[in-house]
Amino acid sequence: MSEHKEDAVTGASFMKELKQEKDPSSPWPGPKGMIPVTSGKADDANVHNRAYLDNILVEMRVIDAVKPDLTTEIFGKKYASPLTLAALSHLNKVLDDKSRKPMQEKAAAAKKMRVLNWIGMETDEEYAEIVAEGAETVRIIKPFADHQKILDEIKFAEDHGAVAVGIDIDHVAGTNGDYDVVDGIPLGPITEEDLRRYVNSTKLPFVAKGVLSVRDALKAWKAGCKAIVVSHHHGRIPFGLPPLKVLPDIEKALQGTNMTIFVDGSLMSGYDAYKALALGADAVLIGRGILPELLDDGEKGVEDKLQKMNEELSQLMLYTGVKDTESFDPSVLHFN
Ligand SMILES: Cc1cc2nc3c(=O)[nH]c(=O)nc-3n(C[C@H](O)[C@H](O)[C@H](O)COP(=O)(O)O)c2cc1C
Numbered sequence: 001m002s003e004h005k006e007d008a009v010t011g012a013s014f015m016k017e018l019k020q021e022k023d024p025s026s027p028w029p030g031p032k033g034m035i036p037v038t039s040g041k042a043d044d045a046n047v048h049n050r051a052y053l054d055n056i057l058v059e060m061r062v063i064d065a066v067k068p069d070l071t072t073e074i075f076g077k078k079y080a081s082p083l084t085l086a087a088l089s090h091l092n093k094v095l096d097d098k099s100r101k102p103m104q105e106k107a108a109a110a111k112k113m114r115v116l117n118w119i120g121m122e123t124d125e126e127y128a129e130i131v132a133e134g135a136e137t138v139r140i141i142k143p144f145a146d147h148q149k150i151l152d153e154i155k156f157a158e159d160h161g162a163v164a165v166g167i168d169i170d171h172v173a174g175t176n177g178d179y180d181v182v183d184g185i186p187l188g189p190i191t192e193e194d195l196r197r198y199v200n201s202t203k204l205p206f207v208a209k210g211v212l213s214v215r216d217a218l219k220a221w222k223a224g225c226k227a228i229v230v231s232h233h234h235g236r237i238p239f240g241l242p243p244l245k246v247l248p249d250i251e252k253a254l255q256g257t258n259m260t261i262f263v264d265g266s267l268m269s270g271y272d273a274y275k276a277l278a279l280g281a282d283a284v285l286i287g288r289g290i291l292p293e294l295l296d297d298g299e300k301g302v303e304d305k306l307q308k309m310n311e312e313l314s315q316l317m318l319y320t321g322v323k324d325t326e327s328f329d330p331s332v333l334h335f336n
Contacts, residue, residue, distance in 0.1 A: 038235065045232050045240030049266035052242035055336040056275050061321035068317035069324045070310060074260065074283055075163050075205050075226070077136060080114035081310050082325050083273055085302070086264055086287030087140040087168070087209065088294075089120035095295065102294050107133035109294075109302035118285060120168070121182060124156045131160050138164045140209050143172050145179065145188030147197075154202050164226070165202060167195075170210025170233045195223035205260075209233075212241055217250045217259075227260035229285060234265070244279055248330065251280030270312025277313075278328045 038046045072082040091102035103122065107130050110117035117135040119127055121142050131137050139157035144150050150167065157165045169190050174180030180187045199206040205226035210233050211217050220228050230247050232240035243265040251261055263276045264285035276284045286309065293301030317323075320332045 043238040045235035045237060045242070046266055048240070049235075049242045049244075052245055053266060053272050053275060056244075057334045057336055058274075058316060058320060059332050059334060060319055061332060062319060063321075065318055065321040066323055068314055068322055070314060072283055072325045074116055077163065079116055079136070079283075081306070081313070082277055082281075082283040083270075083306060083309055083313070084116040084262070084283055084285050085110045085118060085290065085306075086285035087118035087120035087138070088287060088291070089122055091294070092126065100298065101129075102298065103130045104133050105298040106290070106294055106302055107131070107135040107137070108299045109306065110135035112299070113303055113306050115306065116163070116283070124153060127157070128160055131162070136163050138162065138166065138207060140166050140168050140207070142182060142185070143167050143169060143187050143190045145186040147188075147194065149185075150198060151201055154198060154204075158202050158204055162204060164205040164207050166207025166209050166225075166227070166229075167198065168209040168233060169195075169216075169220075170212070170231065170236050173236070192219045192223050195220065195225065199224035207262075209262075210236075211250070212237070212243065212246060214246070214249050214253045217253055221254060221257050221259055225259070227262060228254075230261060230263040230281070231265055231285070234288065244276055247276070247279045247281060270309040270314070271316055273309060273313050274316040275333065277325065278322075278330050278333055280330065 038044050040047060070081045072079050085106055088103070088106065095102065103119070107117050111134045116138065118138045118140060119130055120140050122130065127139065139162045141150055141153045154165050167190060172179060172187055172189055179189065195208065206224065207227040207229060208220035208225045209229040210231050211220060211228040212230065212232050217228055230243045230250055232243060243263050247263055254261065260282050261280060262283050262285055263281040264287060267273050267276055267284055267286055268289045273284045289309070290302050290305050293305040322328055
C-alpha cells in the first residue's frame with residue numbers, strides 16, 4: 001500500500017508514492033494534464049472550500065438526542081446514507097496494473113454499501129461494463145459540442161438502467177479560454193433551451209451538475225431539471241465560490257420546487273458532509289475523499305472510508321440532536 005499525504009491547504013489526501021506516477025512533482029497519479037491538480041494558490045477554488053469548511057463550528061444539542069438513522073431517499077429510492085460516490089472518470093487507465101478496474105471497484109463498493117454511484121466521462125461501452133456491477137447509478141455526460149452525442153448517451157444510459165442522467169455544465173470552458181476538448185472530443189456551450197431539450201428527451205430525472213449561483217439554479221429548474229449539483233468540479237473556475245457558501249441561497253430559491261439538491265467540493269470527512277447537509281443539501285458527492293483509498297485498495301478501501309465517514313456523520317448528528325437525514329438544522333452552525 002502506498003502512503004498518503006494530506007494536503008494541508010486543500011484537505012485532499014493524495015498518493016505519496018505510486019509506481020505508476022507520471023509526474024513525480026504532481027499528486028495526481030494519472031496522465032499529466034488530465035486532472036487539474038490543486039495549486040494551493042488563491043485562484044485555486046479548493047483552497048477556499050477548505051477554509052470555508054474549517055471555519056464552520058458546531059454547537060451541541062445532546063439532551064433528548066438519539067442515534068440517527070442515515071437512510072436517505074433519492075429519486076424515490078432508499079439508500080443507506082446521504083453520502084454518494086462522485087462522478088469520477090478515466091480511472092481504469094491510470095494504474096500500471098491493468099488487471100484492476102477502479103471504476104468497477106468503486107461501483108462494487110457503492111452496491112455493497114447501498115449508496116448511490118455517479119459515473120462521469122466514459123465511452124458507452126465502458127459505462128455499460130461499470131453499471132454491470134449492479135450499483136444504482138447517475139450517468140453524467142459531458143457538454144459535447146455534438147448535441148446528438150449527448151442525446152445518444154442519454155438514451156444509452158436510460159437503456160442501461162441509470163436512475164438519473166445529467167450534464168456537468170461546469171465543464172464548458174477550458175483553461176485556454178475556449179471551449180474545452182476532452183480526449184480529443186470538443187465540448188460546447190449549453191443554453192437553457194438545450195437543457196430543456198435533454199430533459200424532454202428522457203423519462204429519467206435530469207441533473208445539472210456544476211451550479212454555483214442562484215441564477216443557474218433557477219434556469220436549471222425552469223428547464224425542467226429535477227436535481228442540481230452545487231459544485232465547481234474540483235475548482236474548474238478560478239477563484240470559485242465555495243459551494244457551501246452559496247448553497248443556503250440556492251436552497252431558499254428552490255423551496256417549493258421539489259428539486260433535489262446535491263453538493264460537492266472538498267468533502268473529505270463525515271464532519272464536512274454534516275456541514276453540507278445542515279446547510280441544505282439533500283445528499284453529497286464524495287470524490288477526492290475516496291480517491292486515494294480507491295486507487296490503493298480498491299473496493300475494500302472505498303468501503304472502509306465510506307464506513308468511517310458514515311460514523312463521523314452519525315457522531316455529529318447524535319451530538320446535535322439530528323435524528324434522521326430529514327431533520328438537519330442549520331442553526332447549529334456558527335461561522336467563525
Ligand atoms: C479523477 C476525477 C475525474 C472526474 N471526472 C468527472 C467527470 O467525468 N464528470 C463530472 O461531472 N465530474 C467529474 N469529476 C468531478 C467530481 O465529480 C466532483 O465534482 C469534484 O471532484 C468535486 O468533488 P470532490 O471535492 O469530492 O472531489 C472528476 C473528479 C475527479 C477527481
